[in-house]
Amino acid sequence: MNSLIIALGIIKRTIGNRKGILLHILVPALVISALIGLMGDGGDDTAQVLYMNRDTGAAGSHLIKELGRNDSYRLSEAASESDIKEALLQRKAAAAFIIPPEFTDRLLKGSPAPVELSELTMSEASFALRMNIDHQVGLAAMQTAMLKTAGEPLERMPRVFEQTEKHQVTTKTSDLGLYSNASLGFVTGFLLMFLMGLVNTSVSAVIEDRKRNTMTRMFAAPVRSGEIALGNFLGSFLLGTLQIVVVLAVTKYAIGYRYGLPFWEHLLLLEFFLLAVIGISSSVAGFVRNSENLSAINAMIATPTCMLGGCFWPVAIMPEFMQKLSHFVPQSWAIEGIKRLASGQSIEELWMHLTVLALFAVVLLGLGSVVLKPGETDSA
Template identity: 60%
Template sequence: MNSLFIALNLIKRTIGNRRGFLLFIITPALIMSLIIGFAAKQDEKASVLYINSDEGPVGRHILRELEYTGRYRLSVAATPDAMRTAVIEHKADAAFIIPAGFSEGLKEGRGMHVELLELSMSEASFTLRMSVDQTIRQVSMAMRGLDASGQADDRLNLVLEQVEKHQVRAARTDYGWYASPVLGLATGILLMFLMGLVNSSVSIMVEDRKQKTMTRIFTAPVRAYEIMLGNFLGSFAVGTLQIVLVLTFTRYVMNFSYGLPFMQHLLVMECFLLAVIGIGSAVAGLIRNSENIGAVNSMVSAPTCMLGGCFWPVSIMPEFMQKLANFVPQTWAIEAIRRLGLGQGLGDVAMHLSVLGLFALVLLGIGSVVMKPGETEAG
């Protein structure tokens, strides 16, 4: 019962005010939603404007081939100036102009080019140029073959019509061999917010030490393990609320598919939460001055998040940093979620969960020792 009172008090002090609730509950859900929304937008069709001044069949064929790819949302532009304005104002991802006499120029063997307009190099403009160039090369090869047979003028339209039927097509099958490209970043951001609980826990514990609250608690008729259990349960409840809210909101409101079951995802995050609470209790025992709390973020949270792959894959870092990454819990949590996202089971990530549990066990043990006022303070 004493532990529950201590836990409820910690919860109230952490998220019982507007600032704490916004920082630890609302903000993570909003940031995750923005990331997922941005990723979903990247999967939408690119908006492309065009002007087709060619009166021959090649200009129409280029437009039909671009529509067939399904990657672009094509719209006719009124004038070249209106087209340029739309690209500059980010109303269109790219634009292109098929010049007059394009078909005739290809027939005569002249090098004809489509004018592409882009504000800066992007995935949409790059793939657009590749698609247009590939279509032009295919038409040019067909024309050379028809020229050799002396039937270029009569058979070109027929050849292009047959090409546009796409009687031979490639079927794309998703076997689930690759995790969602957003999964790593979304997980890293959520882990970063959970690491924010370290700062909160440290702040509360240092404040209690400064105000002699912790000393009075330890001198009360309450067992030491009840005090530590209360602090643990309070932090665990706040972290669990944060995790459940973010996962529920992104899954069922944003309709984002993480590629792994909810309960497996929650289990990994809860194991990481235990490690975070351990870090918080251990660090709090080492901080003596409230003015040094700000250093916790720069010396613990931020470096471990960067080293553990929250912002970029661990694989792109130098080899010695990849080895150091094994000593931070973020690495094991992200790798476990990535494996589950690839379709593996809990048995395949048992080692990762065990390592996270070991982090929690060791750090909570250290924290329970160094947090005792009689052993950490003089007088």
Template identity: 45%
Template structure:
């Protein structure tokens, strides 16, 4: 009961005040929603491709028509080779290609034509364009070979190919692509990362309250009563945990049902993983609260604990981009484990398969809470 009284007192001094309600609920939900609006949503966009068609036969026109029908490309015709190269070098388009003169005649002769491509750098857009062009050209060559095997040559071959292309343009057989949403939003780590940063703000909340109790000697007076050090620490722990839980609920509800951000995993699974991270954060807060002796040192907490661990844990960029030795160090910060668990569940894994991640986060909480209980001395006043 002593711990519950202390927890309620912390809740009353933080969340139940106007400033606390604004700092711990409204601002985090608003900032995360703003991040989602600016860069978090996975946007579908068409790739701009420049082209020049120097062919006078039916194959060049049919090739362009097939590319225009694809939802992935937006074709932009250029008047000259210089304009085409300029559009690529100035990054007005992702890539470019030229259909050479005599393109149709080369195909009718049974020879593979050369379509020149231009790109500033190798990218997914240019690679997919090359694959698409190769696929279409391979289809042309296969059709020409079939007619040649039937004994068609020259004019009769050209007439047969024109009739074939006319039938192909009708697209009587179509493929229906079903999006099973098996991919993970590449920007989700950024959204979840900022969410974790706000949750770690509870660390500052816990330490601020404990520092105030030390400065006012409230903690020392509490310790003179029949209240043990572990009860004081547990009360601060529970109070901060309640504040963090309400913060998690508000952020998830706002981002899911107001901003309509698609995380790709159930609400309950994400909430449980964030609660385990909150436990680990509270453990960190307990350990730091026992070490910080002066309120003037509070400014060092962000620079020495919150920001570096968020950087190592993948809150600002994917862990795979970091050197191998930094990836190994990332295993010692809780952010890495919760982000990895959320991404795996978004890719199709269930919450029950995240037992190792939940175990590691629980271990963080137990060890650090134990350290904080040992080093906390409630009878001490603030130093300095």
């Protein structure tokens, strides 16, 4: 009961008014969401491809239908060539193509008219489009040649196109989940740095209690030191959980960033990392005596561990000895775990990552409960 009272007191002091909610919940969520929205691959990344069909025959419309089946781009009809040029220059479209007026006639004669393809720069979408155009035109030419060989009238060509568009024999592409979102590591790094900010918040609250002799009165009262440590832990944990839920909800459902992993499993892994962060804050709180040193804490603990753990760049690009050192900070385990979840692994397969994060929490919280004693501040 005493621990719960202490926890509720921490929450009330932190977000018990409009200013606290704004500074500790809304502003961090909006800032991180803005960063993720700017650098993350959140929305619909399907490339836009414009087209104009000047052919009045069956081959032109058939080509449009077949090209539209490709998931590498999204087709949209353009009103004029000037619209195509403007869209390409403004990078609103990855590529564009124009089907010539005599496309069907020349195809039936055995010499298909070239489809005019325009692109500002080579891209995956434009390359896929070029390959698909060549394939479809070649397939239509082969079908025309087969009709001629069989002695069938070329007027039956539209019927052949109709049968082709039914795709009675199709292929199925399976996403094996072997690759996660390319920006997921950096986005996760932002989230972990945000959680590391709890170090300053928790330390600030403890220092304030020590400076105002609130902690001294706690220890003088019939309250065990374990209850005080548990109260500080519960308050920080509930506050951190609220912050995580808000940030994930805003980035996933409002911004539309595609993490590529289930919400609750993502939340669970971040909760384990939160435990480790609270352990760090509890340990630091027992040694810091002056609130002016809080900025130095962030410089000496949060920033270096985030750098070593892969929040700013992939761990794989660091020297081998630094890659080994990264296993001694919780950020690397959290980032790797989230990437594995996004790659298709289940939460049960990440038992090692969860266990290591839990060990970080147990060891550091144990240290924090030992050193968390009332004492004089440097400014006293």
